[in-house]
Amino acid sequence: METGLFFTIGIDPHKDYHYAVLLSPFGELLKTYEFDDLAIHAFYKDAINDINNFGEKLQGITKRKFGIENAYGYGIKPTKYLFSKKELVLNVPTSLTEEARLDEIHLDKDDFLDACRVARCVLFHNPKIRLIQVTPKIETSEDLRLLVNERELLVRERTAQKNSLHALYYHMFDNYKEIVTYKNIFCMKAIKQMKDHLKDETDLRSTIIVKKLDKIVSLEDEIDSYEKQMGEVKSEDIEILKTIPKCSTAVAAKIMSAIKDIARFENPDKLAKYCGMGGVTSSSAEGRSKRKKKVGKKDKKGEQKSKQKKKHKKMRKDKRGQVKLKHTLYMLSVSHLGKGGVPKAVEYIKKKREEGFTGLEACQRWAKKLLFGIFFMLKRKEPFKYATGANGKIPNNVIAFPQQKLHATTVIEKKIKQVPIVACNIL
Structure with a gap:
């Protein structure tokens, strides 16, 4: 995203008419606009002329950004037009503008005021909040x-x-x-x-x-x-996702319709947070400091033994994120356990059940592994493929899948260690 001084045009779209404002690089209101879908070209022409006129007084600054509230709702037509003109268009969530309105002294609700809030969200927005830039993907x-x-x-x-x-x-x-x-x-x-x-x-x-x-x-x-x-x-991304076992065209389309563009996410943890699989942090410094540590008897080596049986760390339910994407990944992980599925998934779920996880929690963890694999597949533009590690051994940091398609129950009965396995270097 461009940095430096730039003009900002904020647009508050509606069904019949759209309301826009032009802000200077310092947040000063310069001009207001009102137009409908048939007058988008005229609005764009006027806005560019005004930016050039005001820019002459500011050492020739002509850089500009367009912020549209709910760009894929009522603002879809202005968004597509501005994108065709190769302008920098940012989608401003309604939650940001509502938060900006509540922070003001006068809680007035006006179309031009809403457009100003949209423009100020683009101009003075928190860098931690990443606004979505409209791209072909x-x-x-x-x-x-x-x-x-x-x-x-x-x-x-x-x-x-x-x-x-x-x-x-x-x-x-x-x-x-x-x-x-x-x-x-x-x-x-x-x-x-x-x-x-x-x-x-x-x-x-x-x-x-x-x-x-x-x-x-x-x-x-x-x-x-x-x-x-x-x-x-x-879509190249859909073809890549279809290489995952049990991932059909409809499932791949669901995943990409929620992710939109993998370039939005810097690492898989951010994608997991977006999906609602990142877990929830719940800690209290005061509670931790006052908590008494239970010390058991020492063994022969002098190491402490815990009186209580070690329990697995539970992943708290996160109600945030893309619910549909989370559900799609969960159902994809469940399909790996059925007939003709992925025996490695059966092995992983069985291992987690032995550790004390419920079936739901084990499937959630397998779905998170799939999500991390999807991130690297889309980033590297590599399909799901089989590969072996050095000296024919399976690396510890990858998920291994059997080369043959076997029934899930058959794999468990035959002990998965005896099945010829190759490693997937993606997931």
Whole structure:
């Protein structure tokens, strides 16, 4: 991000009209603007002329930054236009402007005042708070986010239809499994069986069931079309993520729609915090100083023995961060435990369970490992691949995966140490 003296234009977008202000490099209000989506070009032209005129009085300063509140909401059109002009555009969260309003003496709510707060957030913002700069990757992630949200709506509707149908099956038939011979009673072949069975029925419930079955078929087609569109989005990051076991196009699109651009994160810990997997710090200096240390008996070597059994360190639940991203990674980690999954995941979960972790906590830790691996994969532009360490040994700081696809329970029974293993140098 550019440093030094620069003019700041803050924009408070709305449905019909957008309100903007121009601030000097010292925070002085110079001019206000009001425009709609059809007058964005005229606003941009006026703002550039005003910056050039005021810049002549300030030793020719013409650098500028645009700050837009909720740039991907009502401000999407000004954002895209300014980005096409290769301007530096920053997305200012509404939480920052609201915090700035509460810090003022007069808590007035006005459109131009809100635009001033947006501009001042850009001009005087805390360097610890990183404002999102609009980039082509973020533009692509917004397209993915739209596709992901639409697909999730269809999936919820399909689930509701299936639950309703299951209840109708239970009330209408004594044993509907005799009619539908497939394990998945809502697969296409099972739906065809049920429709053939009810083709001569004219009662109310049979008619409703047939309509719901047709609805499920149409929803499946729509979901497939959205997944196909996700695959058509040109994104190198999605292709990299698809190399992870059990990571489909839809899962990769969900992850990238939440991360947006990996360049926003300097290290994997910041990505974990953003995802809500960084853990919560809860400490008290006073409590620690007054806490009595329990000292046990000394053994033969003179070392202290603890009276209590050593417990594992629990990772406190963090309610912050991207909930959808956290849930996606958790479900991906769970899929590694199923049939045809990742035996190393089974080994890791089994080890954590023996240490005293619950199944949920163990899966959360495996999901965090996946998140760290995703960070380095996207940073290095390297796909998930298998590699061996020096002298054919597995390095201690990498996750190892079996070369063959084995059932999870089979791996446990055969003792994972006996399975031929190679190491993944990414995760």
